[in-house]
Amino acid sequence: MELGLSLGETMADAGRDLVLGLGMGAGARRDEEAEPGRRELEFGAGRCGRPSPEPAVRLTLLPALGLPWPPPSGATRHLEASTRGFDVNRAPSMSAAGAAAEDDDEQDDAGAAGAGASSSPNNSAGSFPTDFSAHGQAGPRGGGGSGADRAGSRASDEDDGGSARKKLRLSKEQSAFLEESFKEHATLNPKQKLALAKQLNLRPRQVEVWFQNRRARTKLKQTEVDCEYLKRCCETLTEENRRLQKELAELRALKTVHPFYMHLPATTLSMCPSCERVASSSAPAPAAAAPAQAASSSPAPAGGGIAAAPPEQRPSSFSALFSSPLSRPLAAQPQPQAPASS
């Protein structure tokens, strides 16, 4: 569902720090995946440039937090230091030592899973349990875990102690960092995902899910913005239509008061009786032509009354009509297209 509206500046025009890009399937992803060494990643044999069905979706969101991407090691350290203490996402089995050993685990995750380096994806010395290695971390073709990919997170939850699906909230620092990353890349390649997960002390699957949800939220917000815009457009058009209807009524009243104007050519006023649209057809309308013909064919009043205006006087009548303060030329207004067949 794409509204296809462009409400702001284009992606090319907008600053990267303020405008988010979504639906950048082909181009952006190609750029990301054109990174050297990308295919050396174990799951690098992936997609490239799948055409996204969506045009760019833009939304101006949070102001820049000033965190660079990739963040400098100092910032990373700070962030890690600030998050490690209260990381709710750590598996219960993960001790402090496990946290310290996490980097190793991440590396295993990144590089060795495809080769089956860790004998058991679950042991990992107190690191992230099953799903960490089960989620796409298994080698692309050699992982063999048919369906293990999908079941990974749930397996992790089950490892957490039986309760299915524990919802774990990210810390503010983690969310802010993810936001910053999202501003840079609305989509992640595996390398970026792993780096983020490592820096934020999250599972890659969590980073992936966060980005998916973030894209969905962005799209939803953009849809709301588009909806508001269309609503305003609709109101404007409704008001314009109301004004035109009123003007039309005034013109009709003018015609009634001054039947003289009934002889106006059909090009000036030709309204579809069904839809009440004003058409700008040069063909004489039958309804207007008949009285005009009758008036012109009728004999002149014997008493020297005011005769119907001869055809050569019509232009003056025309100009008199449109010089009336009650109306202004329809041609100066945006006119709806007369229906082709009505």
Next chain:
DNA sequence: TGGAGTCTCCAAGTTACGTCA
């Protein structure tokens, strides 16, 4: 070279948990 199978990713929709008024 074309097709089947597999893997991975993503969007869309849904579920369920945590927070807050």
Next chain:
DNA sequence: GCTGACGTAACTTGGAGACTC
């Protein structure tokens, strides 16, 4: 303390591209 609304993490499903055989 209970409850409903809301935000959002996590999950499911289906589609599509890339790769291998």
